[in-house]
Amino acid sequence: MIPGSFGYHRPKSVTEAIGLLNELGEDARPLAGGHSLVPMMKLRLASPAHLIDLAGISDLKGIRADGDDIVIGAMTTQHELIGSDLLSSKIPLVRETSLVIADPQVRYVGTLGGNVANGDPGNDMPAVMMCLGAHYHVTGMTGERRIPARDFYQGAYFTALEPGEILTAVRIPVPAAGHGYAYEKLKRKIGDYATAAAAVVLTMNGGKVVTCSIGLTNVAETPLWAEEAAKILTDSALDPATVKSAVAAAEAITSPAVDARGPARYRTKMAGVMLARALARAKERAH
Numbered sequence: 001m002i003p004g005s006f007g008y009h010r011p012k013s014v015t016e017a018i019g020l021l022n023e024l025g026e027d028a029r030p031l032a033g034g035h036s037l038v039p040m041m042k043l044r045l046a047s048p049a050h051l052i053d054l055a056g057i058s059d060l061k062g063i064r065a066d067g068d069d070i071v072i073g074a075m076t077t078q079h080e081l082i083g084s085d086l087l088s089s090k091i092p093l094v095r096e097t098s099l100v101i102a103d104p105q106v107r108y109v110g111t112l113g114g115n116v117a118n119g120d121p122g123n124d125m126p127a128v129m130m131c132l133g134a135h136y137h138v139t140g141m142t143g144e145r146r147i148p149a150r151d152f153y154q155g156a157y158f159t160a161l162e163p164g165e166i167l168t169a170v171r172i173p174v175p176a177a178g179h180g181y182a183y184e185k186l187k188r189k190i191g192d193y194a195t196a197a198a199a200v201v202l203t204m205n206g207g208k209v210v211t212c213s214i215g216l217t218n219v220a221e222t223p224l225w226a227e228e229a230a231k232i233l234t235d236s237a238l239d240p241a242t243v244k245s246a247v248a249a250a251e252a253i254t255s256p257a258v259d260a261r262g263p264a265r266y267r268t269k270m271a272g273v274m275l276a277r278a279l280a281r282a283k284e285r286a287h
């Protein structure tokens with residue numbers, strides 16, 4: 001399929017991009033890697049009259065430490081996340097997740113900003129960012145605001161981004177040294193979105209869980225932060241009975257769509273299986 005015609009703009013700064021978005025109005029959309037937006041345009045599910053390509057804005061690139069946080073520019077590609085020594089040593093969950101997104105071709109151009117701003121419940125990074133307690137830096141005509149990832153997702157393709165705003169960076173607090181982590185994703189084949197997936201970050205002391213955070217992908221209209229399940233696990237030794245209760249609590253908050261990936265009940269169960277696997281691997285890695 002061929003997309004409808006559109007105007008193409010390539011600003012050099014965030015200020016210029018925001019000016020264009022506000023001047024051109026609701027028919028204008030930011031373009032990042034284009035690996036979600038362009039397929040939607042080809043299917044005529046999106047028909048923006050103007051694309052504001054963010055690729056020429058160098059300020060939106062890069063991965064840097066800032067105090068106890070790591071700040072990742074919105075236009076940083078998934079391939080660059082995989083290659084970052086800083087992320088591998090401080091927040092290895094980001095690398096592990098990036099490696100199961102799509103395939104190398106998509107990851108060379110698909111960006112972190114596009115993945116989290118898109119609002120597709122099938123995207124892998126949003127649940128991971130909720131799990132990690134990340135904040136999104138968002139800039140518009142009235143200045144910058146920081147939105148917790150846990151408050152950002154409001155429905156499928158519906159987020160806290162206001163028209164005319166650009167997501168400029170993702171700020172992630174570095175988890176405690178020695179934390180355990182895992183991202184478990186069930187997919188039908190390489191390159192597919194998740195049937196269900198679970199992200200876990202936890203810390204342990206003396207064989208017991210001190211802190212725990214859980215995110216779930218593609219089992220509701222939005223990514224999910226499974227707060228109750230994590231509470232059940234806190235202070236436990238991750239014994240089978242407690243894990244079973246936590247899995248049941250996580251399954252209870254899901255409401256998956258029925259699509260080619262399976263019936264809702266199956267996907268809910270798979271979210272539970274992914275969570276149990278992620279907990280087991282996170283426990284092994286915690287020290």
Ligand SMILES: Cc1cc2nc3c(=O)[nH]c(=O)nc-3n(C[C@H](O)[C@H](O)[C@H](O)COP(=O)(O)OP(=O)(O)OC[C@H]3O[C@@H](n4cnc5c(N)ncnc54)[C@H](O)[C@@H]3O)c2cc1C
Nearest residue numbers: 030032033034035036037102110111113114115123124167
């Ligand atoms: C074959 C295939 C398989 C895929 N499999 C997976 C998968 O398994 N898991 C997964 O997570 N993803 C998957 N994807 C999606 C891929 O990761 C996309 O690259 C990503 O979702 C969007 O990033 P992008 O940079 O391409 O954004 P774009 O497609 O350019 O933009 C996506 C949306 O976000 C908006 N946007 C982009 N950047 C910003 C910004 N900085 N501020 C405000 N709005 C912005 C755009 O206007 C658009 O609405 C797949 C894609 C393909 C083609």
